[in-house]
Structures are given as C-alpha cells and as structure tokens.
Amino acid sequence: MIHHVLVLIRSQLRNEARAGEVATIIIPFGAVALLVIPLAIGIDTDLLARIGPGLFWVVVLLFGVIVTHRQSASVDRPQRDMLTLLGVDPAARFAATTIASTLLLLVFELAVGAITIVLYDPDLTGWGWLAVILPLVAAGLAMIGTLAASLTSGLGGRSALAPLLVAPIAIPILLGAAQATEGLRVGAGILRWVLVLAVVDVLLMLAGVLTARPLEES
Amino acid sequence: MSDWGWVAFAYTIVYGVLIGYVASLVVRTRRVRSEAARR
Amino acid sequence: MTKRTVEIGAFGAMIIAFAVGLAVPPDAVQGDLQRIMYVHVPSAWLAYLAFGITMIGSVVYLATGNLRWDRLAGASAEVGVVFTGLALATGLIWGKPVWGVWWTWDARLVLTAAMFFVYLAYLALRRGVDGADRRAKRSAVFGIVAALQIPVVHFSVVWWRGLHQPPTVLRPDNPQIDPPLLFALLMAVFAFTLAYAALVRRRMALATAEDSLTDAPRPDEQVAGAAVSAPQIGGGRR
Numbered sequence: 341m342i343h344h345v346l347v348l349i350r351s352q353l354r355n356e357a358r359a360g361e362v363a364t365i366i367i368p369f370g371a372v373a374l375l376v377i378p379l380a381i382g383i384d385t386d387l388l389a390r391i392g393p394g395l396f397w398v399v400v401l402l403f404g405v406i407v408t409h410r411q412s413a414s415v416d417r418p419q420r421d422m423l424t425l426l427g428v429d430p431a432a433r434f435a436a437t438t439i440a441s442t443l444l445l446l447v448f449e450l451a452v453g454a455i456t457i458v459l460y461d462p463d464l465t466g467w468g469w470l471a472v473i474l475p476l477v478a479a480g481l482a483m484i485g486t487l488a489a490s491l492t493s494g495l496g497g498r499s500a501l502a503p504l505l506v507a508p509i510a511i512p513i514l515l516g517a518a519q520a521t522e523g524l525r526v527g528a529g530i531l532r533w534v535l536v537l538a539v540v541d542v543l544l545m546l547a548g549v550l551t552a553r554p555l556e557e558s
Numbered sequence: 559m560s561d562w563g564w565v566a567f568a569y570t571i572v573y574g575v576l577i578g579y580v581a582s583l584v585v586r587t588r589r590v591r592s593e594a595a596r597r
Numbered sequence: 598m599t600k601r602t603v604e605i606g607a608f609g610a611m612i613i614a615f616a617v618g619l620a621v622p623p624d625a626v627q628g629d630l631q632r633i634m635y636v637h638v639p640s641a642w643l644a645y646l647a648f649g650i651t652m653i654g655s656v657v658y659l660a661t662g663n664l665r666w667d668r669l670a671g672a673s674a675e676v677g678v679v680f681t682g683l684a685l686a687t688g689l690i691w692g693k694p695v696w697g698v699w700w701t702w703d704a705r706l707v708l709t710a711a712m713f714f715v716y717l718a719y720l721a722l723r724r725g726v727d728g729a730d731r732r733a734k735r736s737a738v739f740g741i742v743a744a745l746q747i748p749v750v751h752f753s754v755v756w757w758r759g760l761h762q763p764p765t766v767l768r769p770d771n772p773q774i775d776p777p778l779l780f781a782l783l784m785a786v787f788a789f790t791l792a793y794a795a796l797v798r799r800r801m802a803l804a805t806a807e808d809s810l811t812d813a814p815r816p817d818e819q820v821a822g823a824a825v826s827a828p829q830i831g832g833g834r835r
Contacts, residue, residue, distance in 0.1 A: 487742055491735050495725045504721060505739060508714040509746045512753040519757060536753050543745045551738040554659055558734035561629040561694065568690045572636045572683050573615070576792065579679050583799050590806045597810075 344428045348436030353443065355412040362407055362444050370403045370452045374459055385461065392460025393521040399456075400449055400477065401514050405503045407448050408441045408485025417494065420556070430552040434486060438548065441482035442475070449474050466524035469534075473520055476537040480513045481506075483544035490555050512540050600798050607795040610788035614781075621781045624774075630694055635781050637687035639789035640680045641709065647677025647793065648712060648747075651719070655740030658733055664808075665801075667733035670740060671723055672800035676793055678716040685709055704758040711750055715743050729808045 356362060377395060378388060415423075415433075423433060453474075456462065488505040495501065516536035523530040559567075614635070624631035654670030657663075688706060689699045700706065722739055726732040774782070 484742075487738070491722060491739055492725070501718075501721055501725055504714075504718045508711050508718060508750075509743060511711055512746065512749045515753040515757050532756065536749065536756075540746070540749055543749065544742070547742045547745050551659075551741060554734045555738055558731045558738075559694070564690055564694050565629055565632045568633045568636055568687050569615075571686055571690070572640070575679065575683060576611075579676075579796070580799075583796070583803060587799070587803050587806065590803065590810055594806065594810050 341429055341432050344432045345436045345439070348428075348433060349440050352413065352437065352440035356410065356440070356444060359410075359412040361410045361412060362448060366403060366406050366410070367448060367451045369406070370399050370448065371455045373399050373403065374452065374455055378459070388460045389462050392456055392462035393525070394518050395460070396453060396456040396462075397477075397514055397517045397521070399452055400445075400517075401481065401510055402503070402507070403452075404445055404448065404478075404481045405485055405488070405506045407445050408482055408506075409489050409502050410444075413437060413441065413486075413489065414493070424556070430556040431549050434490075434548050434552045437489075438479075438482045438486045441486055442478045445478035445482055446474060449478060463525050465527070469520065469524055469530065472534060473517055473537065476534070476541060477513055477517050480537065480540050480544060481510060483541070483548055484509055484513075487544075487548060487551070487555075512536055516540070600795075600802075603791065603798065604795045607788070607791035610784075610791050614785040614788035617781045617784050621777045622775075624778060627695070630691060631778065633687055633691040635785040637684060637691055638782060639786045640684035640687060642786055643789055643793050644677060644681035644684045644709065644712065646790070647673045647680060647797075648716070650797075651677060652740055652744035655737040655744070659737045659741070664729055664733055667729075667737060668801045668804040668808075669797070670736065671804060672797045674716055674719050674723075675800055676796045678713065678720060679796075680789075680793070681709060681713045681716055685713060702758065704755045707754050707758070708751055711754070712747070715747070719743065727811075729812060 374395065381387075415437075420433075424430070453470075457464070484506050485502070488502040491505060492502045516533045520530040520533040520537075523533065618632055618635040623629045650673040651670045654666045654673060658666035658670065685706075688709070692701065693699050719736065719739055723732055723736050726735055
C-alpha cells in the first residue's frame with residue numbers, strides 16, 4: 341500500500357508541475373490579496389506590522405482551499421474506478437492526495453509568507469517555530485480540503501461549496517496558527533496552540549481513514 | 559427604544575420566523591403530495 | 598405518540614410559554630429585557646441539541662445504512678439552522694441595549710456563529726447532491742468530520758477568549774434567578790423542545806415524500822432494460 345501511495349503522490353505532483361496552477365495562478369492570487377488589503381485599510385506601518393501575520397494566516401486558510409481544489413487534483417469517476425480495479429485502497433488514494441496537497445500548500449505558504457514579510461514588515465522573533473507550525477497547518481488544510489473536494493466531486497460546478505465546507509471546520513487551525521505567531525511576538529507560551537494544531541491533524545487523519553470507503557461508494 | 563420595544567422586536571422575529579417555517583413546511587408538503595397524486 | 602398529539606402539545610405549550618413570559622415580573626437587575634432570555638435560551642439549547650441529533654443520525658446511518666437516520670440528520674439540521682439563527686438574532690437584540698453594541702467577541706457568540714456556518718455548509722451540500730443514497734453518504738461523511746472538529750473549535754475559541762479578559766457583563770444565565778422567572782425559562786425550554794420535535798417529524802415526513810417522488814420512475818419513463826426482450830424460439834410469438 342505504501343508503494344501505491346508513493347506512486348500516486350509522484351503522479352499528482354507531476355500533474356501539477358505540468359499544469360503549474362499553484363505557481364502561476366494561486367500564489368499570484370494570494371499575493372494580490374495581500375497587496376490590496378493596505379489599499380483598503382490604510383498604510384499605517386505599525387498597524388500593518390501588527391496585523392500582517394494574522395492576514396497571512398487568513399490568506400493561507402481561504403486561498404489554500406483553491407490549492408486543494410486545483411484542477412490537477414480532480415479525479416473523475418472512470419479514473420477512480422480504474423484505480424479501485426487495480427487494487428488501490430481508497431484510504432491510500434486519500435493519503436496520497438493529502439500528502440501531495442500538503443507539499444503544495446507548504447510551497448504556497450512559503451511564497452505568500454515571503455510576500456507578507458516584504459509588504460507588512462512583521463516582527464519575526466521566534467521564526468524558527470514556523471518550521472513546526474507551517475507543516476502542521478498545511479497538513480490540516482490539505483486534509484480538510486481533500487475531504488471537501490471528494491464531497492463536492494461530480495456536483496456540476498458549485499464553485500463556492502468546497503470553500504464553504506472548509507472554512508468553519510478550519511477555524512481551530514486558523515486560531516492555533518494565529519495565536520502561536522502572536523504568542524511568539526510577545527514571548528508567551530505557544531505549546532497549547534501547537535497542541536491544538538496537532539490534535540486537529542490527528543482527528544482529521546482519523547476522519548479521513550474512517551470515511552474513505554463510504555466516500556468511495558457515493 | 560424602550561426595554562419593551564426590544565422585547566417586542568425579539569418576540570416578533572422569533573414567533574414570526576417559527577410561524578413562517580411551519581407555513582413553508584405545509585406548502586412544500588402540499589406541493590409534493592399533489593405532484594405525487596398527479597403521477 | 599402520534600404526530601398530531603405532539604403538534605397540538607407543542608402549539609399549546611408555546612402559547613402558555615408566551616403568556617407566562619409576558620406575565621412574570623421583570624428581573625431585578627435586567628428589568629424587562631430579561632424576557633428576551635425566555636426565547637434566547639431555548640433557541641440556543643435547541644441549536645446545540647439539533648446539532649447533536651444531526652451528528653448521531655449521520656453516524657448511525659453510516660453504521661446501519663438505514664436511510665431513515667439520514668432523513669433524521671437532514672431534518673434536524675434544517676430545523677437546527679432556524680433555531681441557531683434565532684439564537685444569534687435574539688442574542689444580538691439582547692446585547693444591544695445591555696452592552697451597547699450588537700456584537701462582542703464573546704466565546705459563546707463566536708461558537709454559535711461558527712456552528713451556524715457549519716449548518717449552512719451541511720445543508721448546501723445536501724441540496725447539491727442528487728439521489729437519496731449519494732446524498733446520505735456524503736452528508737454523513739461531512740457530519741462526522743464536523744462532529745470530530747466541533748469540540749476542538751470549542752476549546753480553541755474558549756482558550757482564545759480566555760487570553761483577553763472580557764469586560765464585566767451581565768450574565769444571561771444568572772444562577773440567582775427567582776423561582777417565577779426560572780419557571781418561565783423552563784416552560785419556554787420545554788415548549789421549544791416540543792416544537793423542535795414536531796418540526797423535525799414534519800420535515801422527515803416531507804423528506805420521505807420527496808424521496809419517493811424523485812426516486813420513483815415516471816409513468817412515461819420505461820424501466821431500463823425493458824428494451825431487451827426474451828428471444829423467440831421457433832419463429833412464433835409468445
């Protein structure tokens with residue numbers, strides 16, 4: 341099964357490399373969002389430095405859904421059936437899609453993060469912790485996003501349904517990430533927020549594995 | 559607005575919405591029943 | 598208990614609760630604004646109960662495959678979104694004269710708002726899927742994901758608000774509540790719960806009727822496979 345997962349991950353990443361949607365469309369969209377916000381709320385640099393990290397996480401949350409919902413990740417019925425006939429466990433398919441999305445989301449976070457640092461000039465104390473926080477957030481969003489994409493597959497162009505499914509469920513991820521970075525800035529303990537992110541990820545993994553088969557049948 | 563004004567506002571919304579929802583259920587059920595009878 | 602009994606009981610109880618809520622004396626601290634609590638607290642209680650029932654219905658449906666549980670989940674979600682909306686609206690209406698603002702970032706308000714959006718997402722998903730079985734499976738999956746995440750949402754929001762001490766506000770569920778006011782509150786909770794039960798049963802009946810309508814073949818439609826007939830032997834007609 342591990343072999344299936346690895347093969348599927350490689351094929352998904354190759355598809356995305358060919359399509360280039362994350363690099364040429366989604367990252368620029370995130371960058372535009374960060375650019376227009378100060379146009380709307382004013383360019384008080386102190387204010388922007390304070391809210392910069394929060395806005396970064398909001399962009400990651402909302403635009404990350406587009407990454408998990410990308411065109412190169414969509415698998416239609418015939419392809420799924422063929423994979424099942426070849427003996428690929430639906431849970432393996434879920435794992436592969438999630439891991440591929442996590443990696444792409446990490447790329448998205450790093451790119452958008454760089455733009456946030458440039459435009460908003462936030463305080464970067466304790467930035468080493470980001471090596472833990474960024475992957476936890478990417479994994480959580482990847483799992484919710486992949487589940488949402490499966491739930492809305494084949495429903496004929498309901499463009500905002502998947503983001504609507506993701507956003508309220510992803511609130512603890514947003515809170516965990518934002519409170520952790522805020523905590524780093526003021527020098528407070530952030531372990532409880534890292535714990536929130538870890539618990540979310542474990543619960544989502546559980547949910548993903550439990551629901552892989554019913555989803556397959558629907 | 560007086561306190562009773564706020565109370566009246568709240569009660570109007572609550573009972574209004576509940577009555578409206580009951581009415582919508584009745585209408586929808588009637589529509590489905592007549593559609594089923596037609597077939 | 599027949600549907601009719603529950604509905605008449607619910608209607609009667611609501612009338613009594615309405616009258617009692619207006620008749621009891623005003624609260625010593627909040628005055629007449631306390632009466633808003635007689636519709637706010639029951640709505641909030643039902644918002645959470647309906648959510649729980651939706652979650653249970655989802656799990657049992659996936660375990661048993663019996664569509665009745667999915668219809669319960671869906672019905673409870675639709676009735677639940679109504680009560681959640683009312684809980685938020687009455688909360689805002691109570692908050693404006695008491696706090697001076699419509700909204701504060703109180704943990705309970707944020708949680709209720711988050712739950713409202715989860716409901717809306719669940720209902721949007723149900724509306725988007727055709728076919729009772731497909732809809733049931735997908736809704737149940739989302740229901741379970743939501744059920745697993747909601748406790749984490751709860752704790753993370755409560756921890757978040759705990760860092761910023763809220764201003765001293767009048768607590769809506771003051772434990773030192775006088776007996777007649779407590780009676781009005783409990784009567785309202787009881788009446789609203791009966792109303793919830795009656796509404797869910799009606800909504801389930803509607804769902805059953807809709808499903809048998811959409812999933813049944815139309816009279817002008819041929820059953821698939823009718824074009825294939827038995828082979829004729831010996832050239833004669835059967």
